[in-house]
Amino acid sequence: MTKLPILTPITSRWMEELLQEKTVLNELLEKHGSPINIHQTDAMEDNFSSYQKVFEEFGLKHSVYFARKANKTKGTVHKAHxxxxxIDTASYQEYTQCLEMGIPASEVIVTAAVKNRKLVEKAILHGSLLILDNKDECDLVQKVAAEQNKKAKIGFRLSGFxxxxxxxxxxxxxxxLMxxxxxxxxxxxxEKYDLLEYKGLHFHLNGYSMEERSYALAQCLAFSQLLSKKGLKTEFIDIGGGILMNYLKYESEWDYFNQQLRKAISKKTDEITFGNQGLGLEVATGILRGELKTYPFWSPITKGDYLRTVLSHKTYSDxxxxxxxxxxxxxxxxxxxxSMLDQVGLTIAKVAFRKQDSNGNWLVGLEMNMTQMLSGSADFLLDPFVVYQExxxxxxxxxxxxxxxxCLERDVLLKRKIALLKLPLVGDLVVFINTAGYMMHFFESSAHLFPLATNxxxxxxxxxxxxxxxxxxxDENL
Known part of the structure; x- marks a missing residue:
């Protein structure tokens, strides 16, 4: 029988200490219900420092904004500030809460994909920068600025690099090009948009390619020079997010998993995912096609090193x-x-039942649902820890x-089959590591009237x- 792939997550000291405190974990779940999300924000200092050092190395003027949408807690915003x-905000609620927390409006930017009138009114009133995406947004911001008899600070989001x-x-x-x-x-x-005060350019690319970010930055710099000739001064260029981090301890485990997944969906070995899902890969007419549609959980170049690579990119002028x-x-x-939330959070849930399904697979049902640990990734490729009561x-x-x-057949928390030392008992705890960024909150919902997890x-x-x-x-009491 083929050995089931293991994917060992990197863990911080605080995580390792907490996992030893079974009594404390049980008390927290008893008080707050299952699941709970626990945050320890100290790691944000090192994550931020990794970027600061690179900017200073290049002698660049710079600003770093925490993408609030990655995690909804006030605690992470407090720490970032x-x-x-x-703080980069993506909704009226995010923006308003930042102001209520005492964060100066000058340090909050608005990049929301949809900017309703309430959000635009508040941002202009308080003088925050708005990143504009289209002509209709320009029209709305101009109209609101006229009503308030104020100028609105704006940047343009670019695409099509x-x-x-x-x-x-x-x-x-x-x-x-337009x-x-x-x-x-x-x-x-x-002077159609005479109340829009141009400040800079912005882009946010899908995916994690360093090359794409380098070329996009180079093209924004070239465009800024064109605007300068027309009398528009570009004060900043914002390269967005999507900076890689690394979740896994061992590259060899990541390579083995990728090999075994391809063998499994090609039916050359036993399945290692629920229903033999390919997570973006598929076999058609005997040919393996597609690509893994998950986050690259193992990455050798991350955070500051990633940023350094982007900033070092040489243009045609050398x-x-x-x-x-x-x-x-x-x-x-x-x-x-x-990447700002690397090593900041974990999610803990209680075992509700164990059973074998009609295919003989062992299923361990947890008191949580798939939206409470879900991102755009086809699967969360880290092994969880089990805290056994006995x-x-x-x-x-x-x-x-x-x-x-x-009540959905597809409510499988991890698509990957997980190897355990023994079958958990009802009441044992399952701990998912490093979930603070885009996992615990991004698609969280309360169908069936289930309460949202306590943070x-x-x-x-x-x-x-x-x-x-x-x-x-x-976190609600902060």
Missing amino acids: AIGMG FINEKKLYSRFGFDL IDDFITANFVES ESVAEIAKNLGIEIRMEPGR AGDQEHPVDVYFTGAY LIWNRTTETDRINAAHFQN
């Missing part, structure tokens, strides 16, 4: 994009979300699927203190 970051003669598609932003005429007609040759930006006096901005039982290795509480912020003041339930504060 405390360490010197701005060319990479090796191929045009990148995005449904967001002004097309690079925006020049739009700006010329409405900002240079007329200057790096960093050198061009520095010579033009342009500030480089970015909006990391997931430690003395003899080990009998078993492979299981973890399933959720929705706890771990506020232990010193590491010498024995962990107890009093160290965990409900």
Whole structure:
């Protein structure tokens, strides 16, 4: 029988300490229900520092904004602001809450995909920067600014960049080949948008390609020079997010998983995913096609090193994009979300039942649903930990699927089959590691009237203190 792939997650010291405190975990679940999300925000300091050091290395003017949409807790926003970051907001609620938390409006930007009138009114009133995506948004912002008799600070989101003669598609932003005429007609040759105060350019690419970000930045820098000749000064270029982080301890495990997945869906070995799902791969007429549609959970180049690679990109003039930006006096901005939350959170759920399905697979049902740990990735490719209530039982290795509480056949929390030392008992705890970024909140819903998970912020003041339930504060009460 083929060995089932293991994917060992990187864990921080605080996670390892907490997993030893079975009594505390049980107390928290008893009080708050299952599942719970626990956040320890100290790692955000190192994550932020990894970017700061690179910008300083290049001598660039820079600003880093925490992408709030990656996690809805106030605790992560408090921490981001405390360490010197701005906040990138994607809704009226996110923006309003930041102001209510005391974050200066000048340090909050609005990049929401849909900007309703309420959001635009509030942003202009408080003087926050709005990143505009289309003509209709320009019309709305101009109208609201006129009503308030104020100018609105704006940037343009761009898309349609060319990479090796191929045009990148995005449904967001002004097309690079069209925006020049739009700006010329409405900002240079007329005063149609006279209350829109242009500040800079912005892009946010789908995926995680360093090459694409490098080319996009180079093309934005070139466009800024064109705008300068028309009298429009570009103060910043914002490269968005999508900066890679690494979840896994061992590259060899990642490689083995990819090999076995391809063998399994080609029916050359036993299935390793629920229903033998290919997670983006498929076999058609005997040929393996497609690509893995998951986050690249193993990545050798991450965070600051990733940013350094982008900024080091050489243009046709043999200057790096960093050198061009520095010579033009342009500030480089970015909006990391997931990578700012590396090692910040975990999700814990209680085992409700164990059973074998009609195919003989062991299913372990948890008191949570698939939306409480769900992102755009086809699967979350990290092994969870099981906190067994009874430690003395003899080990009998078993492979299981973890399933959720929705009345749907597809409510399988992890598509991948997981190898355990023994079958969990009802009441045992399953801990999913590193879920703070785009997992625990991004698609969370409360169908069946299930309550949303409680978000706890771990506020232990010193590491010498024995962990107890009093160290965990409900984020709603911050």
